[in-house]
Amino acid sequence: MADQKKMVDAITSRDVDFAKWYTDIVKKAQLADYSSVRGCMVLRPYGYAIWENIQKLLDGKFKATGHENVGMPMFIPESLLQKEKDHVEGFAPEVAWVTHGGSEKLNERLCVRPTSETLFCEHYRNIISSYRDLPKLYNQWCSVVRWEKTTRPFLRTTEFWWQEGHTIHETAEEAVEETLQMLEIYADVLENHLAIPVLKGRKTEKEKFAGARDTYSVEAMMHDGKALQSGTSHYFGDDFAKAFDITFQGRDNTQQYPHQTSWGMSTRVIGAIIMTHGDDNGLKLPPDVAPIQIVVVPVAQHKEGVLEAAKEVTDRLKKNWRIKLDDSDNSAGWKYAEYEMKGVPLRLELGPRDIEEGQCVLVRRDNRQKYFVKLDQLETEIPKILEEYRQAIFQIAYDNRANKTYTATNMEELAAHAEDGYIKAMWCGALDCEMAIKDQLGVTSRCIPFEQEQIGETCVCCGKPAKEMVVWGKAY
Amino acid sequence: MADQKKMVDAITSRDVDFAKWYTDIVKKAQLADYSSVRGCMVLRPYGYAIWENIQKLLDGKFKATGHENVGMPMFIPESLLQKEKDHVEGFAPEVAWVTHGGSEKLNERLCVRPTSETLFCEHYRNIISSYRDLPKLYNQWCSVVRWEKTTRPFLRTTEFWWQEGHTIHETAEEAVEETLQMLEIYADVLENHLAIPVLKGRKTEKEKFAGARDTYSVEAMMHDGKALQSGTSHYFGDDFAKAFDITFQGRDNTQQYPHQTSWGMSTRVIGAIIMTHGDDNGLKLPPDVAPIQIVVVPVAQHKEGVLEAAKEVTDRLKKNWRIKLDDSDNSAGWKYAEYEMKGVPLRLELGPRDIEEGQCVLVRRDNRQKYFVKLDQLETEIPKILEEYRQAIFQIAYDNRANKTYTATNMEELAAHAEDGYIKAMWCGALDCEMAIKDQLGVTSRCIPFEQEQIGETCVCCGKPAKEMVVWGKAY
Secondary structure, eight states: OHHHHHHHHTSOOTTTOHHHHHHHHHHHTTSEEEOSSTTOEEEOHHHHHHHHHHHHHHHHHHHHTTOEEOBOOSEEEHHHHTTSHHHHHHHGGGOEEEEEETTEEEEEEEEEOSSOHHHHHHHHHHHOOBGGGOOEEEEEEEEEEOOOSSOBTTTBOSEEEEEEEEEEESSHHHHHHHHHHHHHHHHHIIIIISOOOEEEEEOOTTTSOTTOSEEEEEEEEOTTSOEEEEEEEEEEETHHHHHHTOOEEOTTSOEEOOEEEEEEEETHHHHHHHHHHOBTTBOOOOTTTOSOSEEEEESSTTSTTHHHHHHHHHHHHTTTSOEEEOOSSSOHHHHHHHHHHTTOSEEEEEOHHHHHTTEEEEEETTTOOEEEEEGGGHHHHHHHHHHHHHHHHHHHHHHHHHHTEEEOSSHHHHHHTTTTSEEEEEEOOOHHHHHHHHHHHOOEEEEEESSOOOOOSBOTTTOSBOOEEEEEEOBO | OHHHHHHHHTSOOTTTOHHHHHHHHHHHTTSEEEOSSTTOEEEOHHHHHHHHHHHHHHHHHHHHTTOEEOBOOSEEEHHHHTTSHHHHHHHGGGOEEEEEETTEEEEEEEEEOSSOHHHHHHHHHHHOOBGGGOOEEEEEEEEEEOOOSSOBTTTBOSEEEEEEEEEEESSHHHHHHHHHHHHHHHHHIIIIISOOOEEEEEOOTTTSOTTOSEEEEEEEEOTTSOEEEEEEEEEEETHHHHHHTOOEEOTTSOEEOOEEEEEEEETHHHHHHHHHHOBTTBOOOOTTTOSOSEEEEESSTTSTTHHHHHHHHHHHHTTTSOEEEOOSSSOHHHHHHHHHHTTOSEEEEEOHHHHHTTEEEEEETTTOOEEEEEGGGHHHHHHHHHHHHHHHHHHHHHHHHHHTEEEOSSHHHHHHTTTTSEEEEEEOOOHHHHHHHHHHHOOEEEEEESSOOOOOSBOTTTOSBOOEEEEEEOBO
8 A cells, every 4th residue: 555655645635736736647647748849748648548539439429410521731821811800810819920941931921720710711612612512511630729828738738639620501590500519519528428517608709719700618617616618619600701702602593601610629628527527546537538448457466367367357348348457566556546546437356266256346436436246247237337437427527516606696796706616697798897807806707508597687797787697707 | 424424524534644634533533622821732521531541540550569649749849850960951951930929939940840750759758767668659640741842632742641650669679670560561551451562672871761770661653653652661770869868777777778760651642542543534442441432323213212222222231331322313424423533442223123133233443344233142242342343453553563663784774664663773782873873864762672683793873793672763
C-alpha cells in the first residue's frame, strides 16, 4: 500500500485546488503534455485514444444520418475570410497569419483556419447549381487555431482538434431541422455515452457564433459548479449564401439562396470528462470511450498457474472489451493506484485461491465495490456492472448539478450563487441587462433553455416584463 | 446509350494526353476540387472515403504491430526546426511561416509543420529518461504543408494528408528492424490491398530524406512508365537524439543516445491508384478501398417487383460489402457509365426476367465480363469475383511494369529508354555520376533495389568499377 499511497498523494485534492487537481490529472494520467509552441499541447497516446473513441461514436452517428466526410484546406485567404462581415469581425482578432511561403513574401496573407465556414461556402459555390445538388451534408475532422491569451489543456488551447459539420439545404425549415438534429446527437453522445448530463438551449444574441442567426448549445456542469459549453450547432439562414453568392435553380426555375448550418464538438469534451467524473484518485472514464475498459491484475502472479489463467481470461474477454493484462513486476498496490488514476472502469483481480474456486474479483473504479464472479459468468456479468457504473457516474453528475442549480428573482439572489453553479432567472431580452449582470456578478448567460420555467414575471436585472428564462453561470 | 457515350466522351483518352486524362478523372469522379488557396485541394466525399479506407487498413496494421496514435502541434518554432542541421536545410526553403497571432507580431516565427521529427524529438526529450521508457512507437494522422511551385491534385499539393510514424529505440538494431518492418507494411498494403506492384529499395545519398542516415522507399510504376514514390521509411541512427539532447539511462547505468525512425504514406497514393489502374472509362478501384464495392442497377425498374427485389438484395449484401442501390430516374446506360467512371469494382444488374429466374448479372469493372449468378449464391460468388478482379488489375500493372523495365550498360542504352520506364543500370556510387545522368537524361535514381542483379561490372556513366545496381526513371 506504500506505493499506492505515494501515487495518491501526488495529486492535489479536488476540493483543495480544483485547477491544480485538473492539471495534475492531465499530467499523471498521461493525457497530454505541454509543448514549446505557445498554447499548443501534445495529445499523448492515452488522451488520443479517448479522442479516437469519441470520434468513432460521433462519426458513426453522423454517417447514420447521411453525412459525408471531406478534407478542406487549412488556410483561408484574407479576402475570403472577409466576405461575411460578422464572421470576420468575430474571428480576425484571434487568427494566426501566414505571410511567407519559403523565402517568398505572399501577395495575400493566409490565416490558419479558426473554423471553415468560408472555405465550405467557396466550395459550395463551385458545386451547387440546382436543387438537385442539395442538400450537401458534409463534415470535417481536423484541428483549428485560435490565438488565445491564456490556455489550459483541452479547455482552451491555441490549436485544438474537433469536427466541424457544414450543411447546405434547399429550405430554411430543413436547415433548422438539421441544426436541432445535430444538437440532439451531441446531447445523446454526452448523456448516454459519456455519462454527462447536459442542458440544451439557445444562446443569446451576445453569445452566439459570429455570423450565425441562432446558436444552440449543450452545456455541462463541472464538479466545481462551472459550466462547460460542450457542443454547439448554428443556423445561418441564407446570410452566408448571400455573402458568398451561392445560388441554385429551384423547383420553380427561379434562382434561390440556399440555407446553411454548422456544428462542432472538440477535444474540449475530454476536459468535461475529467472535471465531471474525476476524483482524488484520478480519472473515471465512461466505458464507451475508455481506452482500457478492464484491467486484469494477477494476484501473487509468481505462483504456478496464475499468469496463465490471467492470460487465458484476458484473451477470452478481448473479443468483447478493450482489456489489458498488467503482468509487470510492479506491486498489486501500485497497479491498483495506476489504473484508478487512468480511470479504468473495471479491475479484474485473479489469484491462486480464485482460480481454485473458478472465480475472480471485479472492482468498480467509482466506488471500489467488489463483485465475486464465476469465470464462466463474466460475459454476462461484466455488461451489467459496466452499465451500473455508467449510471452511477451519471447520477453523481446529475445530483451535483441539481444541488448547484438555483433560482433568482432579483440581483441579490443572483449574486448569492454567482460563484457556485447555474442560476435560473427571468430576462427581458435586453443586451444592457445581460452586460450589467456580467459586469456586476461575473456570470454569463449560458443559454436560454428549451425547457422554460416561469420563475417570475419580471427581468431579474431591470424589473421590466420578462421574455424568457436564462441560465446564468461562470464558464470555462 | 447516348448518355453513356456523352460521359465517356467527356474524358480525354489516356493515350492521347495522360496528364489531362488524370485531371479529368480527378474532376469527373469527384475525388477532389481546386480551392482558392494556392496549391491546396478540397478532398471531396468520394476521394475522402477512399482515404478513410486506406487509413483504416494502415491504422489496423500499425496497431497490430504495437504503434499508438498521438496528436502533435501543427506549428514548429523556428529555433526548434533549426536544431538538426541537415533537416532544416532540406525543409526551411519550402515551409509556410506564421508571423502574426491576431494583431500581435510574434517574437519568433512559427512554421507550419512540413513533417514533425523536431516536435517528436522535443516530446521524447520530455518523457524519456530510462531504457524502461523505450521503445515509443508513435504515429500521427494529420496534414502537412510544403510550399510547392507547381502542384497537381494528390501528386504534389502544398498541403497534403498523411500519416507520419515516429519511433525511438534503445538500440540501433531495433530501429533498423522497425524501419524495414514499416517498409514491408507499406509494400503489403500497396500490393495486396491496392493491387499496385512495388519495387523496394534504398535511396541514394542524394535522394534520401533530409537528416536521415538511410531512406527506404516503395516505388510504383504508373501506366505511362513514370515512377511514383508511394511510401518512405527512414532510419536516423542517433543523429536527431544528439541534436536534441535526448538521452536515457541504459541497462548498464550509463547515459546513452536512443535511435530513431520515421515513416510516412500520404494521399499521394490515391494518385497512384488512379494512374496505375484507371482507363478511358475512368477509375478502377481496388475492392479493399472502394467506397462502393458493388452498385446495384435495377433494369426496367418501373416494372412491378423490380425495385423491391433490388432493395432486398442490397439490404442483404450490405452486411458483407459497401453497396449502393441506384434507383434514380437516370437511364441504365447513364448509370453504367457513371459507376465505371467512379471505378466501382462490380455492377449488379437485376431485371424482371432475372427475378423470374432467381438470378442476377454481375459485371466486372475491369473487363466488363458478365457472370450470371443465382441470387442465393451471391455471398459465395462475389468474394471469388472480387478476388479475380483484384488479381487481374494487379496483373495488368505488373505486366505494364515488366514491359517498361529495361537494362542499360552504357549511357546510350540508358538514354534510349529514359522517357519510357525503369532502367536498371550499374553505378559506381559517386554523386557526380548520379548528377550527370540526371542532367543529361532527365532521369533520377528511384532506388537501389533490395533484389540486386549483376548487369555488368562497370558504372553506366563513368566506366569505373560498379558497386550496385540502381533503377533509374522519371518520377512524379
